[in-house]
Amino acid sequence: MANHFQKKSIKKVRIGLYSIGLQTYWKQFDGLKERLLGYGQFIEQKMSSYGEVHNYGMVDTEEEGRRAGEWFNQKNVDLIFCHSATYATSTTILPIHQICKKPVIVLNLQPTDQLQYENTTTGEWLANCGACPVPEISNAFHRAKIPFRVVNGLLGLEETSAISMSNEVTCNHSQAKRAWLQIEEWLQAASVLRTLQHCRFGFLGNTYSGMLDMYSDFTLLQSKFGIHIEILEMCDLHRLLQTVTENEVARKLEETLEMFTIPDDSPSDPIARKPTMEQLNWACRVAAAEEKLVDEYHLDALSYYYHGSPENTYEKIQSGSILGHSLLTARGIPCAGEGDLKTAIAMKICDILGIGGSFSEIVVVDYVNETILLGHDGPFHIAISDGKPILRGMGLYHGKQGSGISVEAKVKTGPITTLNVTQTHNGDIKMIMGEGESINGPIMKIGNTQTPIRFRSHPDIYMEKWFKESPTHHCSLAIGHHSSVLQKTSELLGCQYIILDKE
Structure with a gap:
């Protein structure tokens, strides 16, 4: 590559x-x-x-x-x-x-x-x-x-x-x-x-309305982690979009075709189709603008979301953002969707440790294989992919405005670690770690990242322990078992921590 x-x-x-x-x-x-x-x-x-x-x-x-x-x-x-x-x-x-x-x-x-x-x-x-x-x-x-x-x-x-x-x-x-x-x-x-003490995190747009677990106290995050949070507007990205050249779009398309597989239509989901050239070109144009945004504001990570009215210009930009944010995540600039700044921090911690850190949530429980599928509609950390990720053209984004390109992939088989960064009722930060195994199980062909994870406990028992800790519903999914170093990281940062299902 x-x-x-x-x-x-x-x-x-x-x-x-x-x-x-x-x-x-x-x-x-x-x-x-x-x-x-x-x-x-x-x-x-x-x-x-x-x-x-x-x-x-x-x-x-x-x-x-x-x-x-x-x-x-x-x-x-x-x-x-x-x-x-x-x-x-x-x-x-x-x-x-x-x-x-x-x-x-x-x-x-x-x-x-x-x-x-x-x-x-x-x-x-x-x-x-x-x-x-x-x-x-x-x-x-x-x-x-x-x-x-x-x-x-x-x-x-x-x-x-x-x-x-x-x-x-x-x-x-x-x-x-x-x-x-x-x-x-x-x-x-x-x-x-x-590294965190020298990091600039971008907050682009807003947080998905009503996701109370993801609302963040910016002052708390800056004081706890030493990061700077740069509040960005969609007009910043729109301004840079106007400067993107056809050559820059072509280079992004070349990157995309090298890093991703472009399949035919999903055999199961009518809204997950082969991306059209129009969708690919738009996603590459937005990706080039996102890269300019990161460079102009010297960003080390980004959380983003924008809820626009149908056919609104900013909504169209948002709908083309997943590809570019996956490319940025591969570059060591983790991007977390839905305005989830705390999970962007979790992803950055994992990326600094060289263990990946892909944006995830619980997708579904498989009670036959006793696994929990973790994933999202993107972005995805390409460095920890099991093979080349797939790009699908989505007729719509479930629960959101717009349509565009999404990533379908799963994390490499083998040991994994999940990391939640969440805020407690008394205004502190807690880090929640879990270790399991990524298995070579089936996933849905719906244009979302999904990885079947088998934890040490039965899914119901594991979820009971997990939910008891009141996590943010997103987490960072990393390869390898790393709760020991993440525990040390928590201690140096002065954060509460819990290791789920510890041996």
């Missing part, structure tokens, strides 16, 4: 890192400090592929802790990892996080999986006693009201340090892999946070 567009970039996380120890040890045990700093450099190197690492080095007194806190503020880090390299007093660590308020993750990563007990010296033990101060640190953080998390496990070294008396090659050990998976998820979650 030709590369017609540039994918939206993701902001890399700025990582703070430091190691801890007790200053008294350095004169007592030759080489211990250097050995521990070497472990810190290993962690720095492992983390560097995820972002910009600022490694302060050793913090071994409370004065050094204050200097480190100021230094991390200067570096504008997104989160800080405290490498618990050996015992240190909690008064050494606390000032760092009283000065720099960014989230903290304590790394209790032991170099060896087992000491050589008969031959171990005190210095050798101290190089492996990182767990010793963690309860003390945890108590100090708790009493100081500083949120924290701890990752326990093995360091995962690929070679044994020269001074070590024990085998330190643990890179293939399950407890090293588990620990580094947790670290990677924290880094990915922090990348979501940094």
Whole structure:
């Protein structure tokens, strides 16, 4: 497939890192400090592929802790990892996080999986006693009201340090892999946070009248996620539509024919027919205008809807929008229909994590296959499609004005995750995650996206749990099981969260 567009970039996380120890040890045990700093450099190197690492080095007194806190503020880090390299007093660590308020993750990563007990010296033990101060640190953080998390496990070294008396090659050990998976998820979650803080979300038109769950408090969303919301009018899009050239329409048509399949009429639904050239050309013209809108206003995501009177110019533009919004979603600019800004945020979070995020709602329950079909009339995230999506010409859009082109597709078979972003009765944000399996089941040929999902519980039991959480009725559908990283994302954003049907 030709590369017609540039994918939206993701902001890399700025990582703070430091190691801890007790200053008294350095004169007592030759080489211990250097050995521990070497472990810190290993962690720095492992983390560097995820972002910009600022490694302060050793913090071994409370004065050094204050200097480190100021230094991390200067570096504008997104989160800080405290490498618990050996015992240190909690008064050494606390000032760092009283000065720099960014989230903290304590790394209790032991170099060896087992000491050589008969031959171990005190210095050798101290190089492996990182767990010793963690309860003390945890108590100090708790009493100081500083949120924290701890990752326990093995360091995962690929070679044994020269001074070590024990085998330190643990890179293939399950407890090293588990620990580094947790670290990677924290880094990915922090990348979501940094990227959202630089995102501009467009709100085009209005919200579908009467869908009370989707009405949004823009100030709440901006304060919670750090995003900017640009309120756009249909006349903005109409103005840009007048500037679209025939060459631009032709390029959009080329993109469309490469990315989608154009079938004959639906064998079952009389309103779902093969798109006419008139419908295709109009959808491509609108798509070119939508791209200009995104570029002019520097948008990173978009929610949209317009209810116009029949034959109204804006209504005609709205009816041709699904194709262009699917193309934008593939470009890393998620588009959510019906003015659902909260689901646009859920889709953006999934897109930042590289797991897709397609606009979905419950379509129907299949009680024979025990699946719930999730989908919508578009837009669709092409990157997670099971084969090439289909374009159908719709004689009408159910529940809406107008007619035009819609997307028929399903998500790749295999593990999936759903993400709802919803607002609670007390004015907070809650993220609702669910994990299931996309199966290769039948779907309707009606010009809508549909994916049969089998959750761990029977559909009725699963829906009972889901509806109890009062979700927005749309969700973002992503590939893979990712509730763990989404939980971390929720925590960094300060959102409530629930994982449905958790194992």
